[in-house]
Amino acid sequence: MCRSVQDDSDLAYVALAKHFAMLAEPTRLRILYLLRDQELNVGALAQQCHCSQANISRHLHALTQHGMLRREARGNTVYYQAMDSSVYVLCTLACDKLSQQSQQQAALFGAVRPGAD
Incomplete structure (x- = not known):
């Protein structure tokens, strides 16, 4: 199943499950699609997703930690962009x-x- 992994270890399947878990949340999918061709900050994402900034920040943190987003601070504002x-x-x-x-x-x-x- 995991062709990119040399052995059929449980760790490979755990990593794959974590990757899919990142995508198993509708708000995260919406964030990823909004960031597909543009950079946005938390406020803009919250407005477009109809969610609180705290909720968006939580999702952005998870997606960034998982390597799906890039985070860039410019002055007092942080912008996010899709990486994967x-x-x-x-x-x-x-x-x-x-x-x-x-x-x-x-x-x-x-x-x-x-x-x-």
């Missing part, structure tokens, strides 16, 4: 899969719907 482009590839694959499943379910339910011709 593989996140977007992974999310695109997941979104494509969800869309495909949704279309398959819609086709299935349309075919078995009572009164459908």
Whole structure:
């Protein structure tokens, strides 16, 4: 499963699970997408995510510690920028899969719907 790891150790799977755990929070995904092509500060992210600055700061800290964001202080303001482009590839694959499943379910339910011709 972990092709980049030479051995099939539990540590590799723990690291992979931690990586996915970072992405298992909707606010973190929104933050990552907002920072995909621009730098933003805590206040701007809080406003766009409709969350408190404290909540955004907590998520920013976790994402920064995990290496997904870069933090840069400019004067009294700290700006954040995405660092890990593989996140977007992974999310695109997941979104494509969800869309495909949704279309398959819609086709299935349309075919078995009572009164459908």
